[in-house]
Amino acid sequence: MNPIPDEPGRIVRGSDDYRRAGRSLFVAGAATFGMLYSVQPLLPEFAREFGQTPAGASLTLSVSTVLLAAALPIAGLLSDRIGRKRVMEASLLLASLICLAAALAPGFASLLALRALLGILLAGLPAVAMTYLAEEMDPASLGAAMGLYISGNSIGGLAGRGAVSTISDLAGWRWGVGAVALCGLLAAWQLMRRLPEPRRSAANRTTPQEMLAHSRRHLRRPVLLALFGIGAVLMGGFVTLYSYLAFRLLAPPFELPQAWVGWIFILFLTGSVSSPLMGRLRDRRAALGLALGLLAAGLALTLPEQLGLTLLGTALFTAGFFGGHAVASAWVGAAAPAGRAQASSLYLLFYYAGSSLGGTAGGLAWSAAGWPGVVRLIGGMLAAGLLLWLALCLLPSARLSARPYDLDKGER
Template sequence: MVWKREETDTSKNLNKKGGMTLALQQPYTPKDRSFWQITLSLTLASFFIFASMYAVQPLFPVYVEEFNISISAASLSLSLTITGLIVGLIVLGFFSDRHGRTSFIKASVAGATIPFLIIPWTDSFFLLICLRFIQGVALAGLPAAALAYLHEEIDSGSVHVATALYISSNALGGMVGRVMAGTMTDFFSWHTYFYMLGGLGTVMFLLMLRLLPASRFFESSELSFRHDLHGFSYHLRNPRLLLIFGLGIIFQTSFTGVWTYLPFHLQEAPFFLSLATISLFYFAYGLGVVGSPLAGWLAGHFPLSSVRLTGIFVLCTGIFLMLFDAVWIISIGLALLCLGFFTAHSLTASSIGDLVTHHKGSASSLYLVSYYIGVVTGSSMLGPLYNSQGWPGLMIFLALLPLIYIIIVRSKVKIGN
């Protein structure tokens, strides 16, 4: 394959050059310039990818008014992107194991950029969501290849530093993407915001070309696609793993459901807040950067299941606070929501490795898929409930959903440690 040959030639050339030292053929450490090139490249790419993914979430009320559509229809601009992402994660993950890493990472940034330059030219919401679906498939290239690339190219004693920066930029990109969406749309238009993201993506792509080193230690998988599919089917027959995947769906459904319908709630009485003001609430995502490492530290001192259960209670408490009409209480509720969610999510994801003995990569991929299924459910499937029961009914449902699931699960089987 061309991609494979392109990425492995660098390694061969290094071996042929007698002047090269053996140290240059070792995995990168923080002492190496390439370590920081990889870390900076993937961190910036991750920031852009997640800003692109969630850029439309605060814009649902704008789409409802501009295109004269329902809330559920407007939410398709996010849920179809996530659907494309799910497809891309499965398909591109397989190809990345066979054809290399950097090509998919660069293509992901380029593929995510192009729709932002096309969508503002259309007045068709149908075309908008079709382009967002294609964009979602492209977005998957980065998460499908990035972590594997980091573990292949960076020294095992240093990879956690690069990985932590990469993952933290996920939450940061999602937060800034949402905040800027409301602010730019309020002062200019959502079209202007999309052009800005298109320009940012172009800059990111050029940086990728300049900074991202070619793979040196990539080894193409000789296993068949059938073997990969067998890994998926093996995990889907494991009842304990299915419960973990269910947790991913439930957590994300409640979390996304709050953020999807929050702009509609805050634009109505008694708040009447502008879109720019509402976007400031997304700064609560900053606690996601704190929640994940805090959860890891707590799990090192207390049982994982107890810390995760605490995270779930914090999440649900935050949702219950959404029932109050005071802005400051809602702000506290959103902070608790984010802290509890990222705590519970990170510990649930990390517990997968303890439940499987092989095909660990496919198990993690399936959890990621279930996580994003929750995004689709929380954004597009809750419209009828919101229309019939309003904000209070929706919040009560979303707060009780994780609690009921945990009660049922714990009565059946103990998951995690």
């Protein structure tokens, strides 16, 4: 027998709707992150083919993430006006078509333009998916559902990067990017067929004025501000590490083949385990502290020029990132008394801004000081994350209630 939901209309873990929603958003998240980050292992190849510096080649990723971040508030408003499911469906379908066009880009400028458009279109899925889960799931089921969705992100990141890198080694990067785009089209079809229609957001019609008012209130809440900052730190460090790890492993003393470097992303599987596990922890502050500890330990292990230690460190770093993101994103949805779409959009705005800034700054650090420079940059980000975590620990409104993801009853 399925558990009885705490509130009428909520989706509870173990129900048919939970399975349909979980599988649909798992696949959609995988496709989104597969398309967004499929170019990451190709940065050295873009640098060679188009005559770009490492920082210049990284723009193929940074331009997508920065415009995705900028488009998030608009996507949240659209989902309030025309429906969560419609926005997610259109986002994934159109982004897949643009990704397919990027595989045919004749030059670097056109590739950048298409990657920019891809980022704008993809904005309709991440923030809206998080809002959908926060609104539709029973509070006791939210952490596990969010963890499942984020584990899809990690699987998509792994599959997209690994497949593109392998196909690139065999037939060229264009075939690899095209294959990821076709997977996106299949995921869009699955989302249209299987995702349950939202019930709790059907009457929500937020105006632009209300959206701005919600956003201002969220930016005045210390709990949410700290979580937004932690999201930026997590993603900034993660993207920086993986973007320049490829350059490091292709260079002496490792000199690995391109296909092998692409499959380094199989370490994302640690994230598919850590995100649902940490998402279920009742003490969110302890879970975030654990995630930051894993990130710091993993980063330190990548410093020695030993492949085994580098892989172990990257695995720990990856587990910490996905676990921390699962906890922080679910906490944002629970800590916003109203305007959850705007809260999720703001979290992801900071999250992807961290990605864009970190990715570009990492190129400068790599050019100036090699891998030790990249490690110092990421270490500085983690130090900022530690300060934000300590601030969360000191805030009375950050204390947990009886259930893991109930609304925070503290300051409003």
